[in-house]
Amino acid sequence: MNIKARVTGAFLATILSTTAFNGAFAADDTIKVGILHSLSGTMAISETTLKDAMLMLIDEQNKKGGLLGKKLEAVVVDPASDWPLFAEKARELVSVDKVSAVFGCWTSVSRKSVLPVFEELNSILFYPVQYEGEESQRNVFYTGAAPNQQAVPAVDYLMENESVERWVLAGTDYVYPRTTNKILEAYLISKGVKPEDIMINYTPFGHSDWQTIVSDIKKFGSAGKKTAVVSTINGDANVPFYKELANQGVKAEDIPVVAFSVGEEELAGLDTKPLVGHLAAWNYFQSVDTPANAEFIKTWKAYTKNDKRVTNDPMEAHYIGFNMWLKAVEKAGTTDTDAVLDAMIGVSVPNLSGGYSTMMPNHHITKPVLIGEIQSDGQFETVWETPGLVVGDEWSDYLPDSKDLIADWRAPMSCGNFNVATGKCGGKGS
Amino acid sequence: MYRILQTLLITLCLLVSAHVTGLRAADDLSALVNALGTAKLSELDDRIEALAKSGDPRVIPVLEALGEGNLYARKTDGSVYLATEKGGSFVLVDPVDGAQAGEVPKGELQKIKVNNSVRRAVRSALGGLTLFSTDAGARLKAAQSMRQTPNADALEAIDKALATEKDGAVRKSLDEARAVTLLISDRSDDDKRAAIKTLAESGGREALGVLTSALSSADASLKPDIEAALQRIEQAQVFWNAGQNVWYGLSLGSVLLLAAIGLAITFGVMGIINMAHGEMVMLGAYTTFLVQDVIRTSYPELFDWSLTIALPLAFLVTGIIGLAIERSVIRFLYGRPLETLLATWGISLILQQAVRSIFGPTNREVGNPSWMAGAFELGGLTITWNRLWIIVFALAVFAALLFLLKRTSMGLRMRAVTQNRRMASSMGIRTPLVDALTFALGSGIAGMAGVALSQIDNVSPNLGQGYIIDSFMVVVFGGVGNLWGTLVGAFSLGILNKFLEPYAGAVLGKILVLVLIILFIQKKPRGLFALKGRAVEA
Numbered sequence: 007m008n009i010k011a012r013v014t015g016a017f018l019a020t021i022l023s024t025t026a027f028n029g030a031f032a033a034d035d036t037i038k039v040g041i042l043h044s045l046s047g048t049m050a051i052s053e054t055t056l057k058d059a060m061l062m063l064i065d066e067q068n069k070k071g072g073l074l075g076k077k078l079e080a081v082v083v084d085p086a087s088d089w090p091l092f093a094e095k096a097r098e099l100v101s102v103d104k105v106s107a108v109f110g111c112w113t114s115v116s117r118k119s120v121l122p123v124f125e126e127l128n129s130i131l132f133y134p135v136q137y138e139g140e141e142s143q144r145n146v147f148y149t150g151a152a153p154n155q156q157a158v159p160a161v162d163y164l165m166e167n168e169s170v171e172r173w174v175l176a177g178t179d180y181v182y183p184r185t186t187n188k189i190l191e192a193y194l195i196s197k198g199v200k201p202e203d204i205m206i207n208y209t210p211f212g213h214s215d216w217q218t219i220v221s222d223i224k225k226f227g228s229a230g231k232k233t234a235v236v237s238t239i240n241g242d243a244n245v246p247f248y249k250e251l252a253n254q255g256v257k258a259e260d261i262p263v264v265a266f267s268v269g270e271e272e273l274a275g276l277d278t279k280p281l282v283g284h285l286a287a288w289n290y291f292q293s294v295d296t297p298a299n300a301e302f303i304k305t306w307k308a309y310t311k312n313d314k315r316v317t318n319d320p321m322e323a324h325y326i327g328f329n330m331w332l333k334a335v336e337k338a339g340t341t342d343t344d345a346v347l348d349a350m351i352g353v354s355v356p357n358l359s360g361g362y363s364t365m366m367p368n369h370h371i372t373k374p375v376l377i378g379e380i381q382s383d384g385q386f387e388t389v390w391e392t393p394g395l396v397v398g399d400e401w402s403d404y405l406p407d408s409k410d411l412i413a414d415w416r417a418p419m420s421c422g423n424f425n426v427a428t429g430k431c432g433g434k435g436s
Numbered sequence: 437m438y439r440i441l442q443t444l445l446i447t448l449c450l451l452v453s454a455h456v457t458g459l460r461a462a463d464d465l466s467a468l469v470n471a472l473g474t475a476k477l478s479e480l481d482d483r484i485e486a487l488a489k490s491g492d493p494r495v496i497p498v499l500e501a502l503g504e505g506n507l508y509a510r511k512t513d514g515s516v517y518l519a520t521e522k523g524g525s526f527v528l529v530d531p532v533d534g535a536q537a538g539e540v541p542k543g544e545l546q547k548i549k550v551n552n553s554v555r556r557a558v559r560s561a562l563g564g565l566t567l568f569s570t571d572a573g574a575r576l577k578a579a580q581s582m583r584q585t586p587n588a589d590a591l592e593a594i595d596k597a598l599a600t601e602k603d604g605a606v607r608k609s610l611d612e613a614r615a616v617t618l619l620i621s622d623r624s625d626d627d628k629r630a631a632i633k634t635l636a637e638s639g640g641r642e643a644l645g646v647l648t649s650a651l652s653s654a655d656a657s658l659k660p661d662i663e664a665a666l667q668r669i670e671q672a673q674v675f676w677n678a679g680q681n682v683w684y685g686l687s688l689g690s691v692l693l694l695a696a697i698g699l700a701i702t703f704g705v706m707g708i709i710n711m712a713h714g715e716m717v718m719l720g721a722y723t724t725f726l727v728q729d730v731i732r733t734s735y736p737e738l739f740d741w742s743l744t745i746a747l748p749l750a751f752l753v754t755g756i757i758g759l760a761i762e763r764s765v766i767r768f769l770y771g772r773p774l775e776t777l778l779a780t781w782g783i784s785l786i787l788q789q790a791v792r793s794i795f796g797p798t799n800r801e802v803g804n805p806s807w808m809a810g811a812f813e814l815g816g817l818t819i820t821w822n823r824l825w826i827i828v829f830a831l832a833v834f835a836a837l838l839f840l841l842k843r844t845s846m847g848l849r850m851r852a853v854t855q856n857r858r859m860a861s862s863m864g865i866r867t868p869l870v871d872a873l874t875f876a877l878g879s880g881i882a883g884m885a886g887v888a889l890s891q892i893d894n895v896s897p898n899l900g901q902g903y904i905i906d907s908f909m910v911v912v913f914g915g916v917g918n919l920w921g922t923l924v925g926a927f928s929l930g931i932l933n934k935f936l937e938p939y940a941g942a943v944l945g946k947i948l949v950l951v952l953i954i955l956f957i958q959k960k961p962r963g964l965f966a967l968k969g970r971a972v973e974a
Contacts, residue, residue, distance in 0.1 A: 045797075046788075046789055046792065048898050048901075050792060050797040050897070051797045051798055051799065051896055051897075051898070054796075054797045054798075055797075055798070167551075167553065168552060168553065179943050207941070207942075208941065208942070208943055209942040209943065210942060210943050210946060212898070212901075212902045213942060214691075214892065214893045214902060215684075215687075215688050215691070217684040217687060217688070217820075217823070217934075218681075218684055218934060218937045218938060218942075219942065221680060221684075221818065222938070224641060224818075225641060227645070228641040228642060228644050228645035228648075229644075229645060229648050229649075230645045230646065230647070230648035230649025230650070230651075230652075231649065242894060242896065242898065244894075245799055245893065245894030246892055246893050246894060249804075249822075249891075249892060250820075250892075252809075253804075253809065253810060253811055253820040253821070253822060253823075254811055254818055254820060255810065255811055255818075258552050258555070259552050259555050259556045259559060260584065262552055271798055272799070274798055274799060274801065275798065275799020275800055275801050275894050275895065275896070276799075276801060277801060277803045277804070280809075282504075282505070283551070283552045283555055379551055379552070381505060382504070382505070387505075387547075387549060389477065389549065389551040
């Protein structure tokens, strides 16, 4: 059935998969886990891998005996990179399939579109991708990086180790780059960078003609000060961007580019030899040398039956999130949403970079921050990492609107946007 | 084994007495190289400098390997080797004398990590070492790297090199390197003034950067000179910037032309609103990927020919798929544009998802053949080879298509059928066959465009979607049914876009172009080059 669905196109695939997965296994002796990742459309390029990673994790857990004596069962739906469809599919997962938790979404738009659903139906979402912060919801656990776990340390690294004085903030034109760049701009100015030494540039989704921008970057970089590019360019547009960089001869030794959305998956489509030395900031690299990671990579390659498949940061985020959920359910002894929400806070599980990640009261987790340089084999090599773990900061300290806000979902406060200045719950956002 | 013992002994010797006199130079060098293995990332710069100071030409390959990340330290004894991976284990070569040193599994080696600052140190050390190489190319590279990372201590070496240098290009580069180095040295103001003059004459962005940074630290007496030089360079830059914009516009125009030219046949000549056009481009790109994949695994020496091989194949593959689409779907829908639009859109989704299932949703790597990589300088312009070839290719395809339509009997039949189907039919032309072949031709050309676009864009199932809107825009703007219109339309849109982009930004620039097109279509609904005469109404 599955193969047939694949060749009959996006629409049929959606219809077939949902009807087939619905109700086909209505047994009560399983715990259902929803997977809400696009398998068709523009975002399939990134999200399909996460679906496979989740299926692998669930499979592995079942081999270990499942959860609470029951088998886990994955319910896969395809929101087809269509934001309103994300909300529809989320509703279907929770109210029709009765899943206990959902792992999914990639872009902030898709997350924002499902938030009301999870709030209304009181279910749990694990969100595995780095994002712009400025949000903390009762029903959502953010296992990806907040800006202070990725963007800010990357800028620090460039300032300290490469003595960068001039900054190009280049991004795709949507909410994540815009908010991240706003935070970075405020941060840089607070560090004494002059506004004329910051150039901000936005490009449309899927931008493919980078000639002018790369040449602008070169021009901006020829003012006699060390220049670096901080890229929040979204997945698909990166390949032509890096190809243009390579062809116009922008070398990492002269103008390094540090990216927040370029991982091992994105590099797979590129000849990385001319790009050696350009950087990325993540909380995990496939090249991290720990026994846990070696085991994870081995399982992944065996599961996908493909020796060339790479692992990446959002996969690790799902690995952490899934294990946290397992532990919280065991602690609570039930999959009931309210009990699990309470049990989640403080849960600590091993991550793949050799430490432990803990779920904080603001529903963000602690992670190490790694800075890696692109190697000629398409992998990253860690050149710097934070000495300890960094706690995800949901409300940025560098934005005037959010610097007084905190989130704490533990019993007495139970608030996602507590204003410490006024002492009231409820501020910007909701 | 003997080598291991030897190195062990050497290390021991060194530990006991740091500099035993009479140690052979080779051992001295080995010690310096081995010191790389124990260094922390932050200490590597000093050790590289120590190596460079030895002045030994054997250091050059060692530093090159270090910069490329091919140097490894053996965990057992800390000695440093040049290692290349071969089937799971590493083949070791002694970096100093080039002798084979056996094979070891990956676990026994520790890679010497390098970062950008180490690479910079390597580059400048190599610059000093290869300045007197017998190979002019190496000397040129050395001079360039000395200009990029100037070091006041190297001034004498540059003077010495300049005294003996005969090659014109190297001389010019050395002159610039000397000027850049002079500015940061403590030589007299007169020397510096001459240096500023040299830089002003050479022009370019790099000189601009050097002079701007010199301005802040220079003596008051030098400042007017620097300012004058800066002004001179900036004036020249304004001119070159305009030229650069035209070039970028031509390049963007050629991409638009390539994407649209197949559509100019299927939509422009035949009147089919073909939403699956972008997917034909994508299939062409995937054909390139497959060809390169086969070449990479079986015939690596043919890689530079991969695009030449892929071109006819892409034309055939997409042409045949186009033929199949025409025969199975479109021929039932002639004269029903709305149904054609929906049907071809459905086909485009099916093709996308099919590719996604077969090749996976992630990007596929399509490499640039060596003749398409890199760039060259033309005056103040940076011209990348891949863009240049794409312009040439787009024009060649255009010329070939024009020839086919205007000068061959096949072209005559195509024009006859599209202009007056019934008349053509009664003259004995098999119109269904001509329809099918015309559609196949349009699809095949789209496939060839895919081969070229794979060089600049990512090869993913979404490739086609990015081009479909632009293609329709070009064809409608240029005038439906007119190939020349497509050509002029593509290049004028490209240049317009590139002149707007620096002022309005990429996002707003694109919107402005769309608004201008909407206004233009209001005024001239048939586009730039409207077809005239009775054929239009038919």
